[in-house]
Amino acid sequence: MATSEKAEPTRRDFLYIATGAFGAVGAAALAWPFIDQMNPDASALALASIEVDLSSLEEGQSMTAKWRGKPIFIRYRTAKEIEEAKAVDVASLIDPQSDEERTKPGKEHFLVQIGICTHLGCVPLGEAGEYDGWFCPCHGSHYDTAGRIRKGPAPLNLELPPYDFISDTVIKIG
């Protein structure tokens, strides 16, 4: 076929491509609801904020709340724990963060964090590990008294949920 001709596009070519394109857009529009149905639904989104009363916590006690299906560790830290957390050289940490950055001003004795190991999602054990904080038994990650990763495979400090004190002893998470 040495003498191939370049034919002008015909009306038929145009209709053919336009129909195909229209069909492709329609198929994509139809596919979206079948994908989007897997996203969090209205009932899941409705649970996106909770209030927790901390008044029953004494110094040295912890509690666990559930927010969006995840455990929230709330600890009333002892003076010794706070001192330990502040004594660390921030620059030496794997995920450098000061103790002040991990608490609310004036409420430094309360540490509120998402109780999920940043390695692969297990729930760490409290008051355990080599740094008096949390220890994840799954793969051996050690967190300190401010919930910062100190040793082990986890890459980041325990995540902090968005929260605020709405009174002296009540916090709103989410």
Added chain:
Amino acid sequence: MSGHSTFQPQNGIVKWMERRLPIIGLAHSSFVAYPVPKNLNYWWTFGGILAFCLMAQIITGIVLVMHYAPNTAIAFASVEHIMRDVNWGWMLRYLHANGASMFFIAVYIHIMRGLYYGSYKEPREVVWILGVVIFLLMMATGFMGYVLPWGQMSFWGATVITNLFSAFPIVGDPIVELLWGGFAVDNPTLNRFFSLHYLLPFMLAAIVGLHIWAFHEAGNNNPTGVEPKDAQDTVAFTPYYTIKDLYAIVLFMIFFVWMAFMVPNFLGHPDNYIPADPLVTPAHIVPEWYFLPFYAILRAVPDKLGGVLLMFGAIAVLFVLPWLDTSKVRSNTYRPLGKQFFWIFVFVCIALGYLGAKPAEGGYVIASRIATVWYFAHFLVILPVLGLIEKPKPLPNSISEAVLAKKGGSAAAAE
């Protein structure tokens, strides 16, 4: 059937694959080069429409299962959760619920097309029998799906239909308890119905595969009922019938989405939005519309066992239809009497559907009995006798001749 191109791969990868697993060649010979009589009308597109319906039901169904809970305590609430909370859940459920009705509309048209054009006759008996099996599985699947929302109609529909089996002497009650997993329709029943409702569509898909295989072996029937004689009588499936089927599917989808979006509850029953109550039966209980003709037959018989037997018999008779119809001519186009009796039969079926929705009293019962007798007489008396006494019109020599005769009567000019 042979003719048209055979698959000759040019691409190296396709060639490599063809030597090992000739799946592309199989698809090519089944859906591209496959020769189809060139005179198929739009009634033939319902096969493709049904394939679309099955796929739509499986896809929407799999997605609904991601949100539904088959437990009597929460099944009803989980359906409401789908309707109110789940993203697009209302649309997915309405598409699935109306999709079942669309499936039955299409299958009834498909069956009637087969009856009119004699598509069940030699050598397509197995195609037809597999089709009846598909129809039965569809009915079982549709029935069990209707139970899942666990509303009043779900519960009492399940109770009534399972109780059909109690009509059989001695074995009846043990069978019913086996079906229920207890002494009434309850959680075990819901669980197994859910399991089977998920399983049966895949069995359906497998039998659809056999159905297609079987008619690809015999070749499509066509409106003349005359087998293709040469390549002049056929065209390749692609592009001619892929595009025609696709066009029909798009038209069908317009009707489908109109139902699902504009009148989604038109074919449903308001009572099914009341949670199931095992202590109170709704005043009027009717099955889904697609069961109504059979329901009318059940109620036409003043005897429990007799009614159940006739109802099952109404479907069983379809299995032996290829051997009941004695006419040598396939298509009713060339059967002056067969054509008239066909339309009477269609009317009788629609009448049975209408009567099934009416209360079982007075004139409705009498009409149901007449229609039931006619239904069975059509298969057991009319079709066997008609083939012997009817004088069919002359058949065309070929499909091409019939087509040309229709388009201006210049059949002779083409030769």
